[in-house]
Amino acid sequence: MLMNRYLYDGTADGLLSAIAWILEEEPDPQQVALVERENTLFEEGFFIGTDVILAESLFFRLRKQTPDAAHTLYSFMLAEKEGMETSLLHYISLAFRYGDKVNGYLTHSAVQEIVAIAKKAGRELHRMKGLLRFEKLRDGAYLAKMEPDHNIIHPLAYHFRTRLRAQHWFLYDVKRRTAARWSNGTLQFGTIEQFTTPPLSDDEKKVQAMWQTFFKTIAIPDRKNARLQKSNMPMKYWKYLTEKQG
């Protein structure tokens, strides 16, 4: 049987509103495919326009019925994965059918794919909560730069909003040129086109040297294990790690 094929505009809102539309209109969403529109002349399929309100209401309904699936969807979106729209559609339709149990249905390939990607994003978020490094600037604010694989600046900023709420700080995603800023009790997000690192505070190098010293001495010399270190802390993160400089 040929699947019904739908198209959307490639945005996150467009994706969710298309899914919401299909769940409403299609008797069996498991038999439906959803792909991003490529704007070629003879593209096959029915285009569903973006409706932000529909997209939001889908997310809220999902969160109410199955918080686990809503959390998975949120993490999945952080991954900015392309070409998985049909799996996501099938996953969400199963989530409405089975509720929180759905994430256990790993023998279903859509569930397995979506959960795996969401897990990976969640893992990097958790890892980054530990690996992010702030440097103190001359004006007293703290700056942390990063290049994560997933677009995690939002949840990361929420984490540090609680944890480091007494200080003024910035997060900067070098690859995506997005930034988060916390000062005087407000959190803001934005993009930065031209970024130059401001001068560091006078005692910054001293504190960094202490951390580097601690990092070196705390390892047990007879038990060096570079492989284990790298598997826990992949080298792609070393660029911004204070202890791996100098």
Add this chain to the structure above:
Amino acid sequence: MDTLAKLQILSGAARYDASCASSGSKREVPSCGTGNTSQSGICHSWSDDGRCISLLKILLSNDCRYDCAYCVNRSTNSVERASFTAREVVDLTLDFYRRNYIEGLFLSSAVMQSPDVTMERMVRVVETLRTEEHFGGYIHLKIIPGCSSELVRKAGLYADRISVNIELPSQVSLQRLAPQKHKDSILEPMALIGREINSSLVERQADRRAPRFAPAGQSTQMIIGASPENDFQILRLSQGLYKKMNLKRVYYSAYVPVSADNRLPVLAAPPLLREHRLYQADWLLRFYGFSAEEILSDDLPNLDETFDPKTAWALRHPEFFPVEINRADYATLLRVPGIGVTSAKRIIAARRFSAITPEGMKKIGVVIKRAKYFITSSGRSFEKPDQTPALIRQQLLLGEGYGAPPPRQLVFPGLFA
């Protein structure tokens, strides 16, 4: 001496302390302050030996007046001595925390002039952090045996976790190797902490504002291989500590030969494999429903070197197997070698939808390399049925590289799973 030089000495002296856990405490950020703790624990870095760094782990001082045979800091050993002021530790902790290097502080110490003087300064550090600096990060504080119970109580009010090292697995060994420490000065504060934790839990049920006492619980540590106790004695001791003293964790630390004292055994290397096996057995006690008496016995007092304790148990109990993965309950699944907590949960979640096939096992991420000898799915076995334990033993050895040299690396099962 400047802080950097002290840090070098006093973090080096703390490096053999195994405990790095920073989880299990939920502390909100003080409204005007810095820091919170994370329920699941966060690693901030991994040192060159591959271990997780989550806490600033240091000694307040290594200037010890005791003379424990197994310890580098013993008074008769010639090493460079240093002591931090309380302020230095406070500033280091805050400077590191604000840059997201650490989850918090793990402070221990050698015995300076007296247990009380030492403990008093350690408590001053945490008191300053909590009340003056409004620090909400994780704090683990070691109790110095012999200090006053007043200081123990204060420590518990400010710290997330407190611990008293049991040091050695028996009183006889303690007397021989750490003559200035007495069994009572270790067990009394342990019992006191246990009581305070319980009564704080009870009080907080009645009134949410009642003060917390060591919300991440109590742990302890013992040195393995410096004294003659066997694994069965050690595991029974741990079991008693978990059951009677309500401890959260017992840490095992392979004895690192540091002196030629004739009271100590001559070891070519620290008994790392033994330590690793004890952690695995300990894991079985805490999360898999095993008792020390199931894992070992007087006839079999030491853990198998070749097989992990669960596989060793399974090989001794062929009557328990095979286990049918589509019917067995959680506790039974957990007894299958190769099926851990995560896999058992996944199997139970997935079979709600349909019976699990061998392919399904792979899809849900259960590694069946080891489990396949011990399970069936809907009555079908994964391996030829009726294999004798001896045969399974052999195949496990072949298939898993069990014969390979023991791990050089210290592993904490489950900490990073």
